[in-house]
Amino acid sequence: MASSLAVCRPTRVSVIGAGNVGSTLAQRIVEHNLADVVLLDIVGGRPEGIALDLLEARGLEGHDRRIVGTTEYAATAGSDVVVITAGLPRKPGMSRDALTRANAQIVIEATRQAVAQSPEAIFIIVTNPLDVMTYLAWKVSKLPPPRVMGMAGILDSARFQVFIAKELGLSPIDIRTMVLGGHGDLMVPLPRYSTVSGIPITELMDASTIDRLVERTRNGGAEIVELLRTGGAFYAPASSAYTMVETILLNQPRLLPIAAYLQGEYGLNDLYLGVPARLGCGGVESILELKLTDEERIALHKSAESVRYTLEYALDLL
Ligand SMILES: NC(=O)C1=CN([C@@H]2O[C@H](COP(=O)(O)OP(=O)(O)OC[C@H]3O[C@@H](n4cnc5c(N)ncnc54)[C@H](O)[C@@H]3O)[C@@H](O)[C@H]2O)C=CC1
Numbered sequence: 001m002a003s004s005l006a007v008c009r010p011t012r013v014s015v016i017g018a019g020n021v022g023s024t025l026a027q028r029i030v031e032h033n034l035a036d037v038v039l040l041d042i043v044g045g046r047p048e049g050i051a052l053d054l055l056e057a058r059g060l061e062g063h064d065r066r067i068v069g070t071t072e073y074a075a076t077a078g079s080d081v082v083v084i085t086a087g088l089p090r091k092p093g094m095s096r097d098a099l100t101r102a103n104a105q106i107v108i109e110a111t112r113q114a115v116a117q118s119p120e121a122i123f124i125i126v127t128n129p130l131d132v133m134t135y136l137a138w139k140v141s142k143l144p145p146p147r148v149m150g151m152a153g154i155l156d157s158a159r160f161q162v163f164i165a166k167e168l169g170l171s172p173i174d175i176r177t178m179v180l181g182g183h184g185d186l187m188v189p190l191p192r193y194s195t196v197s198g199i200p201i202t203e204l205m206d207a208s209t210i211d212r213l214v215e216r217t218r219n220g221g222a223e224i225v226e227l228l229r230t231g232g233a234f235y236a237p238a239s240s241a242y243t244m245v246e247t248i249l250l251n252q253p254r255l256l257p258i259a260a261y262l263q264g265e266y267g268l269n270d271l272y273l274g275v276p277a278r279l280g281c282g283g284v285e286s287i288l289e290l291k292l293t294d295e296e297r298i299a300l301h302k303s304a305e306s307v308r309y310t311l312e313y314a315l316d317l318l
């Protein structure tokens with residue numbers, strides 16, 4: 001049947017890195033019918049194969065989104081959102097910071113190439129160490145800070161949410177949690193701002209139970225790395241990145257913990273760190289400065305110091 005319909009420009013998301021996180025994110029995006037996806041990897045065959053496989057499920061999953069697998073940045077041109085998941089995952093016993101040297105080169109190159117093709121895009125960084133890689137991507141992209149952000153706080157908060165749900169024998173649906181700081185061992189889960197149907201968890205659990213769940217949240221990534229033995233978590237990370245992409249593309253007014261560029265907020269400057277932010281179609285619209293106790297503030301600054309230490313090492317690689 002010949003068609004005389006106008007050609008529409010569909011929303012396009014490019015996912016750089018077709019590994020576990022990238023390919024799962026691509027699947028989430030097309031199967032939620034959110035946007036077309038360009039999946040890029042340095043290893044030829046992998047993105048093309050995954051794209052074809054996802055495409056063959058299109059009729060079964062009932063969506064109309066296109067997915068292209070490629071090794072060529074030209075295919076990503078005109079993307080609305082670019083998500084960078086390219087890079088090495090850690091091995092059991094390794095810290096995320098130990099990935100800095102290898103992943104800095106990958107993220108810098110991926111950002112340079114992607115921004116040249118999509119200068120209007122919003123960039124979401126996933127590669128670890130997250131806060132440092134997000135800073136590097138922002139620096140080399142030369143984009144304004146609201147258009148570059150990192151994914152971690154949503155994942156860390158989701159883990160805390162599920163651990164609380166399990167402890168209380170409740171559905172996670174009614175549980176809201178907040179985790180601030182760098183995506184590392186010093187992240188700052190905030191029990192005072194974590195609630196069950198509006199009730200702070202501090203009213204529902206004793207201090208030692210909360211401490212145990214906070215500790216498990218801090219070790220959430222490492223727990224999965226130890227279990228899998230090769231690679232790290234990818235289902236919950238892909239869901240977390242999906243949440244950010246959806247919020248931006250649908251311009252949903254949501255307040256989410258993300259790695260955002262700080263310019264004096266929380267007494268911190270010139271650093272990407274996990275904070276609650278309002279996202280929208282322009283990226284990070286504003287950062288919410290929560291009132292913190294002295295103890296929470298000290299913990300946040302300790303986490304920031306650790307991110308800055310690794311950042312200074314990474315900036316020397318530029
Ligand atoms: N921010 C967060 O909360 C999370 C971060 N991560 C991080 O995300 C990254 C990816 O994790 P996975 O997908 O599990 O790893 P993976 O090893 O499954 O996939 C990484 C992919 O990147 C590709 N790649 C490597 N160099 C590239 C380049 N120069 N250009 C394009 N592609 C390139 C590889 O070929 C591979 O397909 C890791 O650094 C991991 O630590 C993972 C989970 C959560």
Ligand SMILES: O=C([O-])CC(=O)C(=O)O
Nearest residue numbers: 090128220221222232233
């Ligand atoms: O732990 C890792 O290496 C991957 C990651 O960041 C997470 O799952 O939180």
